[in-house]
Amino acid sequence: MISLLCALSACSSSDDDAKDMQQPVITDQDITANPIDCQVYQRGETMPFHYVFTDDTELGNFNIEIHNNFDHHTHSTSSVECALADKKTPVNPWIYNHDFTIPAAQCRYDARIDIPIPDDIDPGDYHFMVRLTDKAGWQQLKAVAIKIQ
Amino acid sequence: MKKYIYMSLMMALMCVFTLSFSSCSSDDDDKLPAPEITINEANIEGDELCTLADVVAKGRTASILLVIESKDGAVKVTRPVTDSKYIGVLNIDGFHVHTDIAGKNVVEGDVLKMTVTDAQGLSTTVKKSITEEEDEDE
Numbered sequence: 471m472i473s474l475l476c477a478l479s480a481c482s483s484s485d486d487d488a489k490d491m492q493q494p495v496i497t498d499q500d501i502t503a504n505p506i507d508c509q510v511y512q513r514g515e516t517m518p519f520h521y522v523f524t525d526d527t528e529l530g531n532f533n534i535e536i537h538n539n540f541d542h543h544t545h546s547t548s549s550v551e552c553a554l555a556d557k558k559t560p561v562n563p564w565i566y567n568h569d570f571t572i573p574a575a576q577c578r579y580d581a582r583i584d585i586p587i588p589d590d591i592d593p594g595d596y597h598f599m600v601r602l603t604d605k606a607g608w609q610q611l612k613a614v615a616i617k618i619q
Numbered sequence: 620m621k622k623y624i625y626m627s628l629m630m631a632l633m634c635v636f637t638l639s640f641s642s643c644s645s646d647d648d649d650k651l652p653a654p655e656i657t658i659n660e661a662n663i664e665g666d667e668l669c670t671l672a673d674v675v676a677k678g679r680t681a682s683i684l685l686v687i688e689s690k691d692g693a694v695k696v697t698r699p700v701t702d703s704k705y706i707g708v709l710n711i712d713g714f715h716v717h718t719d720i721a722g723k724n725v726v727e728g729d730v731l732k733m734t735v736t737d738a739q740g741l742s743t744t745v746k747k748s749i750t751e752e753e754d755e756d757e
Contacts, residue, residue, distance in 0.1 A: 493710070533704040537715075541664055541752065543671070545713045559665060569703055599713070607679050607709040 490606035494525040501580075505598050508552035510617045514589035521600065521612070523579045528605040529572045534583065536566035539595040545613035552615045554595050564591040564618065593618050651677040653741040661731035661747045666721035668696075668749065670731060674711040678737030681706065685718060686732040687725055687749070695723045707738075727751040 498506075504520045511517055523529055540558045564587070572579050598614040660671035670685060683700040698718045705711055727750060734744040 535704075541669075543660070543669065545671075545715070567702075599715075601704050603704070603708055607707060609704075609708045609710050609712065611712040613713065 490525075490527040490604060490608065492526050493608040493610045494523060494529060494602045494604040496600055496602050496610055496612040497522050497524060505614050505616050507550035507615050508617070509614075510619060511587055512619055513587055513591060513593065515587055517585040517587055519581065519583040519585055521581050523572070523581055523602050525577055525604040527577070528574075529576045529579050530603045530605045530607075531569060531571050532581065532603065533569050533599075533601040534566065534585070535568075535599040535601070536564055536585075536596055537599070538563040538592065539597050539615065540592070542595075545597060545599070545611070550615070552595075552617070555617075558592075558594065560592055562590060562592050564588060564596060587618060591618065650739050650741065651737070654678070654680065654735040654737050654743040656733055656735055656743055656745045658731065658733055658745055658747040661749045662752055663720070663725060663727065663749060664717075664752045666719060667717040668720050668725060668731070670714070670716045670718065670733070672711070672714040672733060674714055674735055676709060676711075676735060676737045678739040678741060680708050680711070680735055681738045681740075682734075682736045683714075684734045684736075685716065686734070687718070687720065687723070688730045688732060690728060690730065695725055695729065696720055725749065 498521060501520060501522055504518050505511075519534065523532065538560050539554070540560055540563070542554055542557055566585065570581075570583065594617070596616050596618055598616050600612045601609055603609045654674060654676040656672060656674050658670065658672045660669060662669045668687065674680065683705055685698040685700060686694060687696040688694050696718060698716075700716055705714060729749045731747050731749055732744055733747075734742055736742040
Protein backbone atom coordinates (compact mmCIF):
# COMPACT_ATOMS: atom_id res chain seq x y z
CA MET A 471 0.00 0.00 0.00
CA ILE A 472 2.76 2.45 0.95
CA SER A 473 4.69 1.65 -2.21
CA LEU A 474 1.61 2.21 -4.31
CA LEU A 475 1.01 5.62 -2.71
CA CYS A 476 4.61 6.63 -3.34
CA ALA A 477 4.46 5.54 -6.94
CA LEU A 478 1.25 7.45 -7.57
CA SER A 479 2.36 10.66 -5.87
CA ALA A 480 5.79 11.00 -7.45
CA CYS A 481 6.16 13.84 -9.98
CA SER A 482 2.46 14.04 -10.72
CA SER A 483 2.31 17.69 -11.80
CA SER A 484 5.33 17.66 -14.10
CA ASP A 485 4.13 14.46 -15.69
CA ASP A 486 0.76 16.03 -16.46
CA ASP A 487 2.42 18.97 -18.19
CA ALA A 488 4.75 16.65 -20.09
CA LYS A 489 1.81 14.58 -21.32
CA ASP A 490 -0.01 17.60 -22.71
CA MET A 491 1.20 17.72 -26.29
CA GLN A 492 -1.79 19.50 -27.82
CA GLN A 493 -2.54 23.16 -28.30
CA PRO A 494 -5.75 24.49 -26.77
CA VAL A 495 -8.67 25.25 -29.06
CA ILE A 496 -10.61 28.48 -29.66
CA THR A 497 -13.98 27.48 -31.03
CA ASP A 498 -17.35 28.91 -31.99
CA GLN A 499 -19.05 25.54 -31.74
CA ASP A 500 -22.62 25.72 -30.38
CA ILE A 501 -22.44 29.47 -29.71
CA THR A 502 -22.91 32.71 -31.60
CA ALA A 503 -19.29 33.80 -31.55
CA ASN A 504 -18.27 37.42 -31.46
CA PRO A 505 -16.37 39.03 -33.13
CA ILE A 506 -16.24 37.24 -36.47
CA ASP A 507 -14.36 38.16 -39.64
CA CYS A 508 -15.45 41.36 -41.36
CA GLN A 509 -17.78 42.35 -38.52
CA VAL A 510 -18.41 46.10 -38.28
CA TYR A 511 -18.61 48.06 -35.00
CA GLN A 512 -19.27 51.68 -34.18
CA ARG A 513 -17.03 53.86 -32.06
CA GLY A 514 -18.53 54.32 -28.60
CA GLU A 515 -20.37 50.99 -28.52
CA THR A 516 -19.46 47.84 -26.59
CA MET A 517 -18.04 44.78 -28.31
CA PRO A 518 -19.36 41.62 -26.59
CA PHE A 519 -16.49 39.13 -27.02
CA HIS A 520 -17.71 35.54 -26.84
CA TYR A 521 -15.80 32.36 -27.71
CA VAL A 522 -15.38 28.93 -26.13
CA PHE A 523 -11.95 27.65 -25.11
CA THR A 524 -11.16 23.95 -24.73
CA ASP A 525 -8.09 21.89 -23.89
CA ASP A 526 -7.45 18.18 -23.47
CA THR A 527 -5.67 18.68 -20.13
CA GLU A 528 -6.14 22.10 -18.53
CA LEU A 529 -6.59 25.67 -19.72
CA GLY A 530 -4.28 28.43 -18.49
CA ASN A 531 -4.96 32.04 -19.47
CA PHE A 532 -5.76 34.22 -22.45
CA ASN A 533 -4.90 37.59 -23.92
CA ILE A 534 -6.94 39.88 -26.15
CA GLU A 535 -5.13 42.41 -28.32
CA ILE A 536 -6.64 44.83 -30.81
CA HIS A 537 -4.45 46.81 -33.21
CA ASN A 538 -4.94 48.66 -36.44
CA ASN A 539 -4.50 47.11 -39.86
CA PHE A 540 -4.10 50.37 -41.71
CA ASP A 541 -0.99 48.90 -43.39
CA HIS A 542 -2.81 45.77 -44.66
CA HIS A 543 -0.65 43.19 -42.87
CA THR A 544 -1.87 39.65 -42.29
CA HIS A 545 -1.73 37.08 -39.50
CA SER A 546 -2.71 34.06 -41.58
CA THR A 547 -5.12 32.41 -39.17
CA SER A 548 -8.22 32.94 -41.26
CA SER A 549 -9.05 32.11 -44.84
CA VAL A 550 -11.67 34.86 -44.97
CA GLU A 551 -10.68 38.02 -46.84
CA CYS A 552 -12.48 41.24 -46.06
CA ALA A 553 -12.48 44.30 -48.30
CA LEU A 554 -9.91 46.70 -46.86
CA ALA A 555 -10.04 50.47 -46.85
CA ASP A 556 -7.12 52.33 -48.38
CA LYS A 557 -3.84 52.32 -46.48
CA LYS A 558 -3.35 55.26 -44.15
CA THR A 559 -1.08 56.55 -41.41
CA PRO A 560 -2.42 56.04 -37.87
CA VAL A 561 -3.18 59.20 -35.91
CA ASN A 562 -4.99 57.92 -32.83
CA PRO A 563 -5.38 54.17 -33.42
CA TRP A 564 -7.12 51.89 -30.93
CA ILE A 565 -4.63 49.81 -28.95
CA TYR A 566 -6.13 47.25 -26.57
CA ASN A 567 -4.00 44.65 -24.79
CA HIS A 568 -5.29 42.76 -21.74
CA ASP A 569 -4.47 39.46 -20.03
CA PHE A 570 -7.23 37.36 -18.49
CA THR A 571 -7.04 34.40 -16.13
CA ILE A 572 -9.10 31.24 -16.41
CA PRO A 573 -10.22 29.47 -13.20
CA ALA A 574 -8.04 26.47 -12.33
CA ALA A 575 -8.79 22.92 -13.48
CA GLN A 576 -10.92 23.94 -16.47
CA CYS A 577 -10.90 21.97 -19.73
CA ARG A 578 -13.70 24.09 -21.18
CA TYR A 579 -14.33 27.78 -20.59
CA ASP A 580 -17.06 30.03 -21.89
CA ALA A 581 -15.20 33.31 -22.38
CA ARG A 582 -17.28 36.48 -22.38
CA ILE A 583 -15.75 39.96 -22.13
CA ASP A 584 -17.49 43.26 -22.80
CA ILE A 585 -15.00 45.57 -24.49
CA PRO A 586 -15.91 49.26 -24.74
CA ILE A 587 -14.79 50.85 -28.01
CA PRO A 588 -13.40 54.35 -27.42
CA ASP A 589 -15.28 57.05 -29.30
CA ASP A 590 -12.20 59.07 -30.28
CA ILE A 591 -10.11 56.44 -32.10
CA ASP A 592 -9.23 56.27 -35.78
CA PRO A 593 -11.94 54.41 -37.71
CA GLY A 594 -10.85 51.73 -40.16
CA ASP A 595 -9.56 48.19 -40.34
CA TYR A 596 -8.44 46.45 -37.15
CA HIS A 597 -7.24 43.01 -36.09
CA PHE A 598 -8.81 41.37 -33.07
CA MET A 599 -6.31 38.83 -31.67
CA VAL A 600 -7.05 36.14 -29.09
CA ARG A 601 -4.12 34.16 -27.65
CA LEU A 602 -5.15 31.19 -25.56
CA THR A 603 -2.47 29.40 -23.51
CA ASP A 604 -3.00 26.10 -21.74
CA LYS A 605 -1.45 25.17 -18.41
CA ALA A 606 1.39 23.32 -20.11
CA GLY A 607 2.31 26.41 -22.14
CA TRP A 608 0.91 25.55 -25.56
CA GLN A 609 -0.60 28.57 -27.23
CA GLN A 610 -3.29 29.04 -29.87
CA LEU A 611 -3.85 32.24 -31.84
CA LYS A 612 -7.05 33.42 -33.47
CA ALA A 613 -6.91 36.61 -35.52
CA VAL A 614 -10.16 38.21 -36.67
CA ALA A 615 -10.40 41.12 -39.10
CA ILE A 616 -12.93 43.74 -38.00
CA LYS A 617 -13.92 47.25 -38.98
CA ILE A 618 -14.55 50.24 -36.74
CA GLN A 619 -16.69 53.06 -38.11
CA MET B 620 1.69 -8.97 14.31
CA LYS B 621 5.27 -7.79 15.03
CA LYS B 622 6.35 -9.37 11.78
CA TYR B 623 3.67 -7.40 9.89
CA ILE B 624 4.72 -4.07 11.46
CA TYR B 625 8.38 -4.86 10.72
CA MET B 626 7.60 -5.62 7.07
CA SER B 627 5.58 -2.41 6.72
CA LEU B 628 8.41 -0.31 8.13
CA MET B 629 10.89 -1.94 5.78
CA MET B 630 8.63 -1.26 2.80
CA ALA B 631 8.30 2.39 3.82
CA LEU B 632 12.07 2.77 4.18
CA MET B 633 12.64 1.17 0.78
CA CYS B 634 10.17 3.53 -0.79
CA VAL B 635 11.90 6.58 0.72
CA PHE B 636 15.31 5.39 -0.46
CA THR B 637 14.02 4.64 -3.94
CA LEU B 638 12.46 8.10 -4.31
CA SER B 639 15.55 9.80 -2.89
CA PHE B 640 17.87 8.21 -5.40
CA SER B 641 15.66 8.23 -8.45
CA SER B 642 14.14 11.70 -7.94
CA CYS B 643 12.00 12.89 -10.82
CA SER B 644 13.14 11.42 -14.05
CA SER B 645 12.82 14.70 -15.95
CA ASP B 646 15.55 16.24 -13.78
CA ASP B 647 18.07 13.82 -15.18
CA ASP B 648 16.96 13.80 -18.79
CA ASP B 649 18.92 15.55 -21.53
CA LYS B 650 17.99 19.14 -22.18
CA LEU B 651 15.14 19.92 -24.52
CA PRO B 652 16.06 21.41 -27.90
CA ALA B 653 16.92 25.11 -28.12
CA PRO B 654 14.20 27.52 -29.31
CA GLU B 655 13.38 27.69 -33.02
CA ILE B 656 12.59 31.09 -34.54
CA THR B 657 11.18 32.02 -37.94
CA ILE B 658 11.09 35.76 -38.66
CA ASN B 659 8.38 36.36 -41.23
CA GLU B 660 8.67 40.13 -41.43
CA ALA B 661 10.95 42.95 -40.26
CA ASN B 662 9.46 45.97 -41.95
CA ILE B 663 9.85 49.71 -41.42
CA GLU B 664 6.42 51.34 -41.07
CA GLY B 665 6.90 55.05 -40.41
CA ASP B 666 8.57 55.44 -37.03
CA GLU B 667 8.13 51.80 -36.09
CA LEU B 668 9.65 48.46 -37.04
CA CYS B 669 7.01 45.75 -37.43
CA THR B 670 8.29 42.30 -36.48
CA LEU B 671 6.27 39.18 -37.27
CA ALA B 672 7.66 35.78 -36.22
CA ASP B 673 6.83 32.27 -35.10
CA VAL B 674 8.60 30.60 -32.18
CA VAL B 675 8.75 27.05 -30.83
CA ALA B 676 10.46 26.68 -27.44
CA LYS B 677 10.14 23.21 -25.93
CA GLY B 678 11.94 24.56 -22.86
CA ARG B 679 9.44 27.44 -22.53
CA THR B 680 10.31 31.02 -23.45
CA ALA B 681 12.07 32.91 -20.67
CA SER B 682 13.21 36.07 -22.47
CA ILE B 683 12.98 37.64 -25.91
CA LEU B 684 15.30 40.35 -27.23
CA LEU B 685 15.11 42.34 -30.45
CA VAL B 686 18.25 44.16 -31.60
CA ILE B 687 18.53 46.34 -34.70
CA GLU B 688 22.02 46.72 -36.13
CA SER B 689 23.57 48.37 -39.15
CA LYS B 690 25.22 46.15 -41.75
CA ASP B 691 28.58 46.65 -40.01
CA GLY B 692 27.19 45.56 -36.64
CA ALA B 693 26.62 48.91 -34.91
CA VAL B 694 23.66 48.58 -32.53
CA LYS B 695 20.90 51.12 -33.20
CA VAL B 696 18.00 49.82 -31.11
CA THR B 697 17.63 47.24 -28.32
CA ARG B 698 14.16 46.10 -27.32
CA PRO B 699 13.51 43.46 -24.65
CA VAL B 700 10.02 41.99 -25.14
CA THR B 701 8.41 41.31 -21.78
CA ASP B 702 4.71 40.88 -22.65
CA SER B 703 3.40 38.08 -20.45
CA LYS B 704 1.62 36.49 -23.42
CA TYR B 705 5.02 35.73 -24.99
CA ILE B 706 6.86 34.51 -21.86
CA GLY B 707 6.61 31.04 -20.30
CA VAL B 708 5.06 29.45 -23.39
CA LEU B 709 5.98 26.51 -25.60
CA ASN B 710 5.04 28.20 -28.87
CA ILE B 711 4.22 31.63 -30.23
CA ASP B 712 2.21 31.68 -33.44
CA GLY B 713 2.16 35.17 -34.88
CA PHE B 714 4.59 37.02 -32.60
CA HIS B 715 3.79 40.64 -33.49
CA VAL B 716 5.69 43.56 -32.01
CA HIS B 717 6.10 47.16 -33.12
CA THR B 718 9.35 48.78 -32.00
CA ASP B 719 9.80 52.54 -31.84
CA ILE B 720 12.65 53.54 -34.17
CA ALA B 721 12.02 57.29 -34.30
CA GLY B 722 15.32 59.17 -34.58
CA LYS B 723 17.37 55.94 -34.66
CA ASN B 724 18.30 56.18 -38.36
CA VAL B 725 17.04 52.67 -39.08
CA VAL B 726 17.09 52.10 -42.84
CA GLU B 727 16.31 49.35 -45.29
CA GLY B 728 19.14 46.82 -45.29
CA ASP B 729 19.81 47.07 -41.55
CA VAL B 730 19.60 43.79 -39.67
CA LEU B 731 17.07 42.64 -37.09
CA LYS B 732 18.42 40.08 -34.61
CA MET B 733 15.83 38.20 -32.59
CA THR B 734 17.04 36.16 -29.61
CA VAL B 735 14.84 33.79 -27.63
CA THR B 736 16.18 32.22 -24.44
CA ASP B 737 14.30 29.36 -22.83
CA ALA B 738 13.93 28.41 -19.17
CA GLN B 739 16.87 26.01 -19.48
CA GLY B 740 19.14 28.89 -20.50
CA LEU B 741 19.41 27.80 -24.12
CA SER B 742 19.34 30.66 -26.63
CA THR B 743 18.74 30.95 -30.35
CA THR B 744 19.39 34.08 -32.42
CA VAL B 745 18.19 34.57 -35.98
CA LYS B 746 18.70 37.53 -38.30
CA LYS B 747 16.60 39.14 -41.00
CA SER B 748 17.37 42.01 -43.31
CA ILE B 749 15.03 44.92 -42.65
CA THR B 750 12.69 46.00 -45.45
CA GLU B 751 10.81 49.21 -46.10
CA GLU B 752 7.02 49.48 -46.10
CA GLU B 753 5.46 49.01 -49.52
CA ASP B 754 3.32 51.84 -50.80
CA GLU B 755 0.99 49.73 -52.90
CA ASP B 756 -0.62 46.36 -52.48
CA GLU B 757 0.87 43.62 -54.59
